[in-house]
Amino acid sequence: MNILVVGSGGREHALCWAIEASPLCDRLYCAPGNAGIAAVAECLPVAADDVEGLVVLASEKAIDFVVVGPEQPLVLGLVDRLAAAGVKAFGPSASAAALEGSKSFMKGLCARYGIPTARYATFTDAEAAKAHVRAEGAPIVVKADGLAAGKGVVVAAGVEEAEAAIDAALLEGSFGEAGAEIIVEECMTGPELSFFVLADGETVLPLAGAQDHKRAYDNDEGPNTGGMGAFSPSPLLTDALRRRVMAEIIEPTVAAMKAEGAPFKGVLYAGLMLTPDGPKLLEYNVRFGDPECQALMVRLKSDILPALIASADGALSTVDLRWRDEAAIVVVMASKGYPGAYRKGTPIKGLKKAGETGATIFHAGTASTDDGGIVATGGRVLGVTALGATLGEARDAAYRAVDAIDWPEGFCRRDIAAAALSAARAEEGA
Structure with missing residues (x-):
């Protein structure tokens, strides 16, 4: 083919x-x-x-x-x-891709079909949105309705921050058409989990679980990004939780999309918050997560292509995917300044040496020079990905490869999966 x-x-x-x-x-x-x-x-x-x-x-x-x-x-x-x-x-088709393309569509679907998510309201008028924020209080979340490259979400600790986010979207046009309508929703608390399935319009095939890190800097500080690292499997995704997510969120969504005349085919990526009241949907993406995809692909033992074709053909019931027991870690290396302004064209060296550690270096924003060199052309530039018998071993392997890369204009978080490892060690010691 x-x-x-x-x-x-x-x-x-x-x-x-x-x-x-x-x-x-x-x-x-x-x-x-x-x-x-x-x-x-x-x-x-x-x-x-x-x-x-x-x-x-x-x-x-x-x-x-x-x-x-x-x-x-x-x-x-x-x-x-x-x-x-x-x-x-x-x-997915354009009508099914609205699950990601319009947060108001996704929220409305959840409301109509009883899919658990945060309480919300939609606005096109800034003053009405700000009045809602003052009535609800903070913390509170402000989201651009449309696609904003992972940067259209503000988790506001205070009312003033939320009002500034509303002004930026509705009055200043910071997100263009994507921010012409906004969602203001309750700020849920709990660990976040990325849950992936393949769907063929009716049948749903769950994939391995993963967790990502959205904030730019260590200890989950700094602005939201498209993702600064990920790991798989997630210790949070127990068999019981997987069954509950499938029964309460994923399967009702796929059934709802079919009922709405927009059957969903492709990969459905649910961003979940594991609240004290159970798992709730933060958002849907209609494609593989980045960088979660990198972790999933290195863990997948099966041939991915027949599964993708079966999704398009409506034949997922014939597919059985097998996964490696090893854990995978992805550390994203980004241009200094990201997710704000950053320099382009900065040279990256040491990639061969990094690969010799056994890691797989997935490129994001890179280009080749006439002399065979590699330069950075984007915000997120490399996904340094490693396998290990345990999450800790995978993490050590990934950072060994990171340390072999010579790129003064780049940076990365040094705490990818650290919280998960600390929690696992605490549980072992309990």
Whole structure:
């Protein structure tokens, strides 16, 4: 098969890395890709949000199957356009992608079908939103309704911070059209968990659990980011909790989408808060998480490609995925200044040495130079990923590889999975 992966981040590098190993894959392309992806796929200069360009590309390259990585082309209807052109693709239709593309749609679905989530209200008027915040008090959460690259959420500790977030979205246009409507919701408390399933419109296949780290700096300080690290499996995801999440959140959602005339096919990523009242839905993403995908792909023993095809074909009931017992850790290296302003074009050295430690280095924002070097072109730049017999061993291996990389303009968190390890040690000592 000729396979096209759409996207240019660490998630897409991990997907290409896994798909290239499949005996079903004859030719692998990625649009637009990056310097790391170029080692396993032919990169083609078509942007991930260029829907018409990607449809033309699929025809020109006689693509048999398209795997859409990021959310933007899904929300724009890439899967629909490919289907109209006779090209099979992995990912939801535009109507189903509204689960991520519109938080008000997702919240409304939860309200109609009794899916547990935070109490909320939607607003387009800043003064009305601020009056609601003053009535509710803080802490409180303000979210842009649309896609904001993981940066449209403010967890406000005080009323003034919440009002500033409201002004930024509704009056100052900080998030463009994505912030023309906002969600103001209660601030839930508890550990967060990433829960992934494949769906084919009816059947749901749960994947391994993972946890990520959203804040930019150690000890969960600093602004929210697209993700600074992840680990899998999550000690939080017990068999009992998995069954409860499937029964109370995932399966009702997939059934609801079918009932709404927008059956969900693809990967459904539930961001969960494990509250004292049980698991509740924070948000849905309609694609693999980044960097969680990197951890999942290195732990997956099965061929990923048949599962992706079965999702598109409505045949997931025939799929059984097997996972490695080892734990995986991903440490994201980002450009200094991220998620704010940062320099582009800074050189990265030591990648070969880092790879010799046994880690897998997934690229996100990188490009090659004429002399064969690698430079940073984005905010999140590398996903240093390692396996270990235990979470602690995987963590040590990942940071050994990080320390082998010579990139003065980069930074990373040094506490990925540290809290989970501390909790595990405390439980052992109890």
